[in-house]
Amino acid sequence: MFSQVVLEMISKGIRETLYMTILSSLLAYILGLPLGILLVVTDKDGIAPRVLLNRIVGIIVNILRSIPFVILLVTLMPFTRLVIGTTLGPNALVVPLVIGSAPYIARLVESSLKEVDHGIIEAAQSMGASPSQIVFKVLVPEAMPSLIMGGAIAVITILSYSAMGGFVGAGGLGTIAINYGYYRYQGDKMLITVAILVLIVQGVQELGGRLMRRSDKRL
Amino acid sequence: MAYHEPMIELVGLGKTFESKNSYVKALEDINLTIHEGEIFGIIGLSGAGKSTLVRCINYLERPTTGRVIFDKIDLSEVQDYELLKIRQSMGMIFQQFNLLMQRNTLDNICFPLEIAGISKRDATKRAYELLEVVGLTDKAKAYPAQLSGGQKQRVAIARALATKPKVLLCDEATSALDPTTTRSILDLLRDINKSLGITIVVITHEMSVIEEICNRVAIIDASRIAEVGDVEEVFMRPKSKIAKQLVFSGANHIESFVGEDKCRIIFDGRTSFEPVIANMVLECRTPVNILFADTKDIDGKAFGQMVIQLPEDETSKKRIFAYLETNKIPHEEVI
Ligand SMILES: Nc1ncnc2c1ncn2[C@@H]1O[C@H](COP(=O)(O)OP(=O)(O)O)[C@@H](O)[C@H]1O
Ligand SMILES: [Mg+2]
Secondary structure (H helix, E strand, C coil): CCCHHHHHHHHHHHHHHHHHHHHHHHHHHHHHHHHHHHHHHCCCCCCCCCHHHHHHHHHHHHHHHHCCHHHHHHHCHHHHHHHHCCCCCHHHHHHHHHHHHHHHHHHHHHHHHHCCCHHHHHHHHHCCCCHHHHHHHHHHHHHHHHHHHHHHHHHHHHHHHHHHHHHHCCCHHHHHHHHHHHHCCCHHHHHHHHHHHHHHHHHHHHHHHHHHHHHCCCC | CCCCCEEEEEEEEEEEEEECCEEEEEEEEEEEEEECCCEEEEECCCCCCHHHHHHHHCCCCCCCEEEEEECCEEHHHCCHHHHHHHHCCEEEEECCCCCCCCCCHHHHHHHHHHHCCCCHHHHHHHHHHHHHHCCCHHHCCCCHHHCCHHHHHHHHHHHHHCCCCCEEEEECCCCCCCHHHHHHHHHHHHHHHHHHCCEEEEEECCHHHHHHHCCEEEEEECCEEEEEEEHHHHHHCCCCHHHHHHHCHHHHHHHHCCCCCEEEEEEECCCCHHHHHHHHHHHHCCCCEEEEEEEEEECCEEEEEEEEECCCCHHHHHHHHHHHHHCCCCEEEEC
């Protein structure tokens, strides 16, 4: 159906998309996870309340989250060039992907950690657990199933953001879909890339659900 | 029972919760001494301040006024990191058990030992010892979700005992359990009190729990201590209104017999119940109506109380009181 050239292009697209998504997800979690923990810990009902700090971080997170990704992508171009040396290609897209999704991940992590029953935290405190022990021995392990599910959601969101990179020549399936579907009206090539994206999303969601069920000892 | 040193002293303790538009005095001028080795009950109605009080004892809640002296240490004077250390010698159990749901029984019991920095090997060894104490050796690898309420509370007790605390604080520890399970948990608490000599503070809203295991009891009402004393004493002769209400909680309906004069007869073990009422009826030649009875026969002696409806006419009434006086049977008129 497709020529060798097209197939190779699609397989390169898949590799680039997976590369961008996985790398950005990892880096975004390195930023977002501590930020989410900070939001929970410093909350006025948290284990180490710092109301002002909490407010400031909360506002920064909200501002970043309210900027549409395409705008962020363009706005960050000078910064991206500074860091990566170019604004083209998968590596260049990783920069806005990380900055755009880290605040979202912070909120996902925050909501997962807040699901942990306060009584369990109180029990840990009654045993003399320090705030950092509570974070790493209570909050994170107890929220693990929910964190995993949030992880799947985050990866899917980053994947869909990465497809928008097609507009700025970032590579990946998004670029193929836009080049063929939007600029050249070759619907079949666009359709196949979209179908692959759907399959990846489906796979990530499925994997997330499986890992969550396996990790959850309450079931 | 001979008591030793004071283990917990509460001196002029007060706690006020303040927020933008509310101001709640949860505790006011609480003075209590709990001795080493005793099982001390704190009872009160919901919202009386019991949980706040017990949370002040281990400083999960910082009192607004007054002092908590634990094992001769004034908790208001210690640094935060010292407080964490001190909490390792105060175990706590809760109504909702509060076990770590993602850890199995064994790892739950190891948790406080991990916090205390004890090696995994020693912690596991200690955890197995404790599983034996609470009778759950076969559930070492089970997760909390696979345990019954009573079993969860046993795990919680084992966990609370892991660091060999001097005090065990129990906040409504049996309130989520059925009566049979409650009894088995109370038996376990009594056993560990005896075998380990650990001081136990029992918070509850149920008089039966106090009756079952406590040596002494404090009754807390509307943020204040209404009455403190030996359990038997408070049971036999409740002085405060709230104490009477709690002691006779099964007899709330008595209040609804309006217009009738009632008398409460207290059985303190010196008299046996049947002859008292029978002889009274015979001697006073007047029938009485028993409105409420909560008595226990222990070795042929009666303990508890009975509320009787007094006859209408004054002479019969006087005869009954005279009879009770001469026979030295504790009693009081109920209004
Ligand atoms: N963190 C808090 N903030 C505000 N009010 C509180 C807080 N904790 C308890 N209270 C109030 O203090 C009073 C006593 O509560 P509590 O100690 O939980 O009672 P009990 O355990 O006897 O039912 C209640 O009126 C309750 O609403
Ligand atoms: Mg309570």
